[in-house]
Amino acid sequence: MAFDYDKYIRPGKLPHIWCPGCGHGIVMKGLIRAMDSLNMKKEETAIVSGIGCASRLPGYMDCCTLHTAHGRAAAFATGVKMAKPEMNVILVGGDGDGTAIGGNHFIHACRRNIDMTYIIMNNYIYGMTGGQFSPCTPTGAKASTTPYGNPDPGFDIAKLAIGAGATFVARGTAYHATQIDKLIAEAIQHKGFSVVEILDDCPTTYGRRNKYRSVVEMMNRLKEVAVPVKAAEKMTAEQLEGKVLTGVLHKVEQPEYCEQYAKVLQRAQAAK
Amino acid sequence: MEKKLPTIEIIEKYCKGCHICVEFCPTKVLEMQGFVVAVKNLEACIKCMQCELRCPDFAIKVTP
Ligand SMILES: Cc1ncc(C[n+]2csc(CCOP(=O)(O)OP(=O)(O)O)c2C)c(N)n1
Ligand code: SF4
Ligand code: SF4
Ligand code: SF4
Ligand SMILES: [Mg+2]
Numbered sequence: 621m622a623f624d625y626d627k628y629i630r631p632g633k634l635p636h637i638w639c640p641g642c643g644h645g646i647v648m649k650g651l652i653r654a655m656d657s658l659n660m661k662k663e664e665t666a667i668v669s670g671i672g673c674a675s676r677l678p679g680y681m682d683c684c685t686l687h688t689a690h691g692r693a694a695a696f697a698t699g700v701k702m703a704k705p706e707m708n709v710i711l712v713g714g715d716g717d718g719t720a721i722g723g724n725h726f727i728h729a730c731r732r733n734i735d736m737t738y739i740i741m742n743n744y745i746y747g748m749t750g751g752q753f754s755p756c757t758p759t760g761a762k763a764s765t766t767p768y769g770n771p772d773p774g775f776d777i778a779k780l781a782i783g784a785g786a787t788f789v790a791r792g793t794a795y796h797a798t799q800i801d802k803l804i805a806e807a808i809q810h811k812g813f814s815v816v817e818i819l820d821d822c823p824t825t826y827g828r829r830n831k832y833r834s835v836v837e838m839m840n841r842l843k844e845v846a847v848p849v850k851a852a853e854k855m856t857a858e859q860l861e862g863k864v865l866t867g868v869l870h871k872v873e874q875p876e877y878c879e880q881y882a883k884v885l886q887r888a889q890a891a892k
Numbered sequence: 893m894e895k896k897l898p899t900i901e902i903i904e905k906y907c908k909g910c911h912i913c914v915e916f917c918p919t920k921v922l923e924m925q926g927f928v929v930a931v932k933n934l935e936a937c938i939k940c941m942q943c944e945l946r947c948p949d950f951a952i953k954v955t956p
Contacts, residue, residue, distance in 0.1 A: 634906055634950055635908070639908075640949075641911070641948060797945035798942075834911065839916070839946075
């Protein structure tokens with residue numbers, strides 16, 4: 621049988637609002653397959669987002685969902701997890717939401733190692749508001765606010781997450797659809813704060829300004845730049861120039877925040 | 893023995909005509925017909941599921 625996505629989608633919500641060829645839909649499908657593979661229950665799963673095209677994702681999911689304020693998904697999600705540690709909490713959003721206005725929430729969620737999974741759809745731009753540059757826009761790329769080319773270097777989201785203390789960090793692309801569910805499923809199973817960056821495409825506001833003539837060209841670029849971590853081990857620095865590593869990039873065990881906090885409560889109660 | 897052909901269902905009201913499925917089908921089973929996709933050569937389908945996996949719009953379903 622064809623895969624039944626409908627079982628995790630709110631009835632009557634499709635077609636979604638994303639533009640033709642926008643990778644956010646591919647990521648949502650990967651998330652659904654991951655949830656299905658882990659047999660996750662809708663009523664035990666919270667999906668939390670900020671604002672942006674990517675952040676529209678929870679609206680389609682037939683789960684417990686929160687569409688919050690721009691950049692604040694991590695703060696709301698932390699509240700959910702602290703109140704109900706038994707819930708699966710998944711954050712979703714874009715590069716702008718997560719690394720610009722939400723950058724501070726992002727790094728501290730990583731540092732705190734709270735057991736949640738953050739899926740960040742990096743299309744290198746503020747899609748929703750018409751294509752302003754984001755902290756992930758590459759040097760030289762054009763955005764509505766950098767019509768002569770972006771002078772800044774872009775963030776490497778995965779490295780940022782590792783540096784800030786996330787205990788599981790993976791990267792995939794919208795082109796490599798079969799890998800997305802596996803990375804997300806592994807991230808969800810990891811105990812601690814897990815980050816999955818998906819390199820994505822925004823044909824509407826990024827593609828057309830940066831000389832991609834079609835969605836297919838943008839997909840081909842994702843195909844070309846991605847190098848699986850295992851393959852990269854055998855490559856020289858020269859061969860890796862301009863490439864982006866994909867797969868599980870970082871995985872360590874560290875004390876998880878909800879458990880640590882429960883111990884604080886116990887100590888406080890014992891001290892009374 | 894005759895091989896069993898897959899069923900490819902296209903949900904036209906969801907398809908946004910992005911060309912992803914057409915372009916990345918390894919055996920060129922699909923084609924654009926106006927703004928939506930259509931099956932051109934079902935016999936060539938190798939049931940790899942790549943079109944279904946990559947469609948951003950939940951618009952194509954392959955039953956092997
Ligand atoms: C406080 C606040 N500031 C600014 C905005 C305008 N705004 C809406 S979405 C967005 C950027 C979204 O970019 P990203 O998170 O990368 O998502 P994409 O649309 O690219 O998927 C901005 C700046 C807002 N909604 N709220
Ligand atoms: S503007 Fe860009 S990010 Fe937003 S739905 Fe369209 S293609 Fe996707
Ligand atoms: S299943 Fe594979 S071979 Fe068949 S139509 Fe889809 S992409 Fe082409
Ligand atoms: S990938 Fe989906 S939306 Fe795009 S043309 Fe094919 S069926 Fe239509
Ligand atoms: Mg973006």
